[in-house]
Amino acid sequence: MQDLRIFAKRLSATEAGRLHQVPTLHAALAAGAKRDPQQIENLFAHYLATQDAAWQDLDRAVAMLEGERDTIRERSPVTHIQEEKKDSPAMANILMRGAYDQVGEQVVAAPPEVLHGLPAGAPANRLGLARWLVDPANPLTARVTVNRFWQEIFGTGIVATPDDFGIMGAAPSHPELLDWLAMAFVESGWDVKGLFKTILLSSTYRQAALTTPEKWEKDPDNRLVSRGPRFRMDAEMIRDVALAASATLSTKMGGPGTRPYQPENVWEVVGMGNARYEQDKGENLYRRSVYHYWKRMAPPASLEIFNATNREVSCVKRDRTNTPLQALVTLNDPQFIEAARRLAEMALKQAGANDEAALDLVARRVRARPLREQEAARLESSRLSLLSHYQGKPEDAAAILGVGAASPDKTLNPPVLAAWTMVCNQLMNLDEVLNK
Numbered sequence: 130m131q132d133l134r135i136f137a138k139r140l141s142a143t144e145a146g147r148l149h150q151v152p153t154l155h156a157a158l159a160a161g162a163k164r165d166p167q168q169i170e171n172l173f174a175h176y177l178a179t180q181d182a183a184w185q186d187l188d189r190a191v192a193m194l195e196g197e198r199d200t201i202r203e204r205s206p207v208t209h210i211q212e213e214k215k216d217s218p219a220m221a222n223i224l225m226r227g228a229y230d231q232v233g234e235q236v237v238a239a240p241p242e243v244l245h246g247l248p249a250g251a252p253a254n255r256l257g258l259a260r261w262l263v264d265p266a267n268p269l270t271a272r273v274t275v276n277r278f279w280q281e282i283f284g285t286g287i288v289a290t291p292d293d294f295g296i297m298g299a300a301p302s303h304p305e306l307l308d309w310l311a312m313a314f315v316e317s318g319w320d321v322k323g324l325f326k327t328i329l330l331s332s333t334y335r336q337a338a339l340t341t342p343e344k345w346e347k348d349p350d351n352r353l354v355s356r357g358p359r360f361r362m363d364a365e366m367i368r369d370v371a372l373a374a375s376a377t378l379s380t381k382m383g384g385p386g387t388r389p390y391q392p393e394n395v396w397e398v399v400g401m402g403n404a405r406y407e408q409d410k411g412e413n414l415y416r417r418s419v420y421h422y423w424k425r426m427a428p429p430a431s432l433e434i435f436n437a438t439n440r441e442v443s444c445v446k447r448d449r450t451n452t453p454l455q456a457l458v459t460l461n462d463p464q465f466i467e468a469a470r471r472l473a474e475m476a477l478k479q480a481g482a483n484d485e486a487a488l489d490l491v492a493r494r495v496r497a498r499p500l501r502e503q504e505a506a507r508l509e510s511s512r513l514s515l516l517s518h519y520q521g522k523p524e525d526a527a528a529i530l531g532v533g534a535a536s537p538d539k540t541l542n543p544p545v546l547a548a549w550t551m552v553c554n555q556l557m558n559l560d561e562v563l564n565k
Contacts, residue, residue, distance in 0.1 A: 143178075150175065213254050263319070269294065271311035275324065276301075277445065279310075282328055284360035284565075285352070291445045302352045334358070361449055362565050364435030365418035371465050371557055372415055374494045375472040377535075379415045386422030387413040390463045390533075392430055399426040414464075414534055431458050459558050466550070467533030469557055473549035474538045484509070487549070495556045512552045519544035 140148070154175055157168035164172075177184040213219075219238040225231035238253045240246065245266045251257035262270050273294060280286035287307045290298040301307050310324070317323050328334055338359035348355040362370065372378035388409045396406040406427075408414075421429050423440055434454045438444040459465050472491060480487035488508055492500045500508070519526040526547035530537040537546060556562065 147175070147178065218253060265315055268311075271315050272307055275310045275314055276307065278321070278324060279328065280446065282325075282334065283351075283354065283358040285350070289352070303354075359564055361435075361451070361563055363447060364432040364437040366565075367435060367459070367563060368418045368431065368464060370562070371459075371468040374557070375468040375553075376475060377415045377468060377471050378417065379412050381412065381416060384420070387416045387420045388422050389414050389416075389429070390431075395427050395430065396424065399424075410534060431462050431464065434458050456558070459563065460554065463532050465557065466529070466554065467535060469554040470530065470533065470537060470546070470550040471535065472553045473546055474541065476553075477541055477546065477549060478538075484512070488512075488552075491549075491553055491556060495553070495562055496559070508552060508555070511555065512548055515548035515551050516544060519547045 134148075150171065153168075153171060157164055157172050160168060178188075220235055222235050223233035225233045238258075240258070240261055245261075245264065247253065247257050248260050248264050248266075251260045261267065272288075273291070276286040276288050276294075277291050280291055287303050288294060288299055288301045293299075310327075313327070314320070314324050333354050334357065336354075336357040338357040340356055344355045347353070351358070361367075369378060388407060390408065391406055394406075396404045418429075418432065421432065423429070425439060425441060428437065428439060433439075434452070435458070436448050436450055438447060472494065475494075476487040476490045480490055485505070488505060489499055492498070492504075519529075523544065526543045529547045529550055530543055537543070
């Protein structure tokens with residue numbers, strides 16, 4: 130054994146590295162004036178690391194900041210952004226007949242000449258474009274925006290082609306109304322909440338959705354708004370309504386994407402086995418659907434079935450289909466079964482042994498109205514039939530109550546809670562609940 134040293138503490142990797150350099154440093158010191166640049170650099174680095182207190186403080190600060198940077202990079206994906214060139218204005222050349230090697234006249238950034246020009250003092254960059262878009266002289270932005278809000282409320286916009294306001298698009302059904310709403314929207318300072326309040330409080334929106342033979346003959350598509358809107362809600366709304374009715378919807382805002390209930394092995398199938406879906410726990414299971422983590426190759430199945438977009442391209446109007454798979458989601462998906470059970474627990478706790486009061490509470494939370502006598506009688510008959518079934522087969526009651534991450538209330542009778550869970554699930558699957 131050529132060299133043996135015993136220390137009274139455990140050496141760090143840095144300290145061990147310095148000991149490893151000792152023979153090299155000794156050789157550099159012995160070289161005197163004949164030291165080469167590498168030896169001089171090694172001696173200077175050793176001096177800074179062992180003798181210069183100010184340098185050591187800075188080195189520790191840099192190491193801490195680099196550690197924080199690495200943690201942030203591991204936690205979040207890298208997002209690339211574009212930045213304006215600061216040394217030259219934006220420009221491009223006209224390509225003759227679209228050929229990249231046939232360069233024509235040089236042009237600078239500017240809006241189309243057939244429309245209004247940039248506002249006074251606006252720079253010819255993206256900031257100037259943004260100001261141009263919301264300039265009161267621009268007749269298009271406010272109309273397009275108002276039309277999409279109208280489409281969100283009534284199912285179809287005043288212009289039925291929200292992505293085409295040109296000569297190939299549909300003509301507005303109520304052009305004066307579109308103009309008035311657009312002007313009021315701009316004059317209010319682009320107050321979105323105020324615009325929605327104006328529309329929702331109007332007699333047009335507050336009409337009943339019922340139709341008559343005369344309305345059906347003259348206005349089959351409700352383009353004249355002869356009745357209130359009625360259409361199936363979007364995918365995210367259907368899930369959020371079920372969670373809100375059961376008082377389980379989280380109101381937390383912001384944060385990273387959530388991973389609620391999904392079919393097993395859903396990522397492994399599309400990811401060639403190199404990715405595994407890790408379901409969230411606790412509050413993240415009940416966050417709003419807008420916070421869903423979205424994997425484009427395997428989007429949330431319960432949302433995709435209800436025509437949620439794939440988010441690969443812009444979508445200004447969703448398709449609405451009616452398929453058996455949609456009913457299977459609202460009847461059997463763990464999110465909806467668990468929401469029905471939580472609603473049943475709430476009703477039983479608040480109403481106690483009063484079945485009529487419990488049924489009324491469920492109806493008001495799900496349908497926003499009391500039950501009619503015939504409806505109440507039918508639901509009560511269904512509840513008694515279900516209760517008889519679960520009392521005779523307690524294993525079925527245990528199975529339905531075991532759905533979902535949240536444990537059922539142990540103070541409630543399992544067959545009773547199971548029967549009420551199915552009654553709540555029936556109500557949540559009515560067209561009146563799934564349609565707006």
